[in-house]
């Protein structure tokens with residue numbers, strides 16, 4: 001069995017404890033590799049490496065065009081390993097091979113995108129008084145610790161690391177214990193790109209051990225967390241104790257409103273990717289559809305036909321639409337949610353149970369006649385379970401969509417763009433998709449309202465979270 005290590009100060013480091021974390025393939029439960037488990041000692045080493053690199057000012061003082069060139073080199077090297085890394089990601093996460101390779105290419109795109117912004121981080125001059133020259137400069141925080149989840153292991157690394165690097169911070173990434181292997185392939189790209197030592201460190205250990213120790217470490221002065229609301233709150237507490245900033249990107253319970261004039265084929269395509277790709281384990285999954293009474297039966301029939309047509313199988317098989325969920329625990333949780341929906345009065349128009357085969361496969365599930373009071377409509381399921389709710393008037397549709405503690409994504413399907421923009425203005429969510437789920441890319445700001453978090457990643461807005469403003473006033477006498 002292949003054994004992977006932590007990447008600290010550009011070296012491959014084994015845990016002093018000799019403990020490892022075993023990783024399985026969710027399509028059959030077989031162990032595919034193990035990684036040396038980072039503990040306090042390895043967190044200390046990673047933070048020390050980041051601190052030394054930051055104090056050396058190797059990135060901070062690097063001419064900005066050179067920083068941009070280095071970022072483009074990272075992008076190039078990441079693309080070169082996208083097939084190797086994508087395969088490992090496909091095996092450890094279970095997702096479709098094309099999506100897994102795309103994650104590596106997305107990381108490369110993010111590095112290319114922010115490379116172009118490194119030399120455009122401009123301050124301003126402020127007219128304080130006749131004899132004062134006052135200006136601002138944007139500076140990095142220093143040592144930035146990023147804790148990432150397992151559903152998009154590489155994209156989430158790329159999203160925060162590209163910003164952190166572009167702005168001159170030194171970074172430590174703590175990968176998720178369920179999917180730590182593919183990040184080691186990315187670490188090879190970092191090495192191949194010639195990134196100076198200590199600027200990027202990638203370690204894996206358990207969340208409640210290495211993760212919590214890392215975010216509380218006295219030398220860490222900036223934290224980025226992507227994951228569940230429960231963990232996010234713990235991390236916010238840890239950051240509050242040290243009065244350091246935290247970027248938090250949390251869970252969701254996104255709803256799409258379907259107006260009577262919607263193109264139902266667009267709704268179907270959106271459901272296919274929005275709730276069934278990556279087995280619904282997407283923070284902005286289209287987990288609820290709020291459908292006008294007049295078209296609900298027709299849409300549910302179409303959703304059932306589409307669900308039946310999905311190609312189910314291991315992500316490594318070409319063109320699979322529905323792949324396994326990440327673990328047996330997750331499968332039990334998702335199946336439990338579907339069962340609770342049925343017990344509370346919803347109808348399983350399709351699916352509702354695990355599939356009788358090896359691996360952690362859940363049937364594509366469409367629950368009809370869901371009421372917003374039901375658990376399935378309120379809690380994040382993180383599996384291929386779509387809840388269909390009915391409404392009669394527009395205001396009611398908005399109320400249902402907003403009736404959640406989350407506020408990550410939302411959608412609207414209509415041919416009437418005036419109605420679409422009215423709806424978008426009423427929806428309490430960080431991103432609103434009109435007529436197609438997931439319209440954004442690396443250039444569009446992404447983040448939550450309400451308990452889904454308050455930070456913004458991606459796009460030009462994303463950079464703000466990684467920089468602090470310094471004001472300098474010079475008396476000219």
Ligand code: NAD
Nearest residue numbers: 148149150175176207211212227228231249250251252283
């Ligand atoms: P999680 O919160 O269980 O774990 C996320 C990471 O936090 C893992 O690396 C884990 O090891 C670490 N962790 C756990 N406890 C910790 C602690 N006490 N201190 C420090 N680190 C700790 O989440 P998950 O199950 O890996 O991911 C799924 C969740 O992530 C879902 O809620 C999903 O919606 C959310 N998510 C959000 C976004 C977004 O951009 N908003 C993107 C992807 C996933």
